[in-house]
Amino acid sequence: MAIRKIREIGDSVLNKPCKEVTEMTPRIKTLIQDMLDTMYDAYGVGLAAPQVGILKRIVVIDTTGEDPMVLINPKIIEMSGEQTGSEGCLSVPGKSGTVTRPNYVKATALNENMEAIEVEGTELLARAICHELDHLDGVLYVEKVEGELVSAGSYEDEEEL
Secondary structure, rough: OOOOOOOOOOHHHHHOOOOOOOOOHHHHHHHHHHHHHHHHHOOOOEEEEEHOOOOOEEEOOOOOOOOOEEEEEEEEEEEEEOOEEEEEEEEEEEEEEEEEEEEEEEEEEOOOOEEEEEEEEEEEHHHHHHHHHHHHHHHHHHHHOEEEEEEOOOOOOOEEE
């Protein structure tokens, strides 16, 4: 498919709430594949549609490099625990910051076949789900950073969400 341009902090599309997806169309299927290709090309573990300029409630996540998730119209229905750690974002290149998130998250969504699914995760997956769903509401992680943003290390040291 295609690698799309990742929108960066300062682009107004990143601060707008997204609209729900009501039907699977060829354009949405292409968008999902392009989002996966773009995420992998940028060495990310998650990507939300507004990060490629599309105000639709779609995220892709793959924290293992083997099992991509497509979440359409996702909603968090349960969370617990707490984790504090370094977080980065493909839309805020070269920076990271300390963010506290739930350590466990359960969400409902539709998959790429528009079938209802439930996903749950802990640690990095929980962080990624929260981070990407924030994008759908126009929220960047920098609004949740405790302390200062710092220059990010190498990709081996931290995950870009």
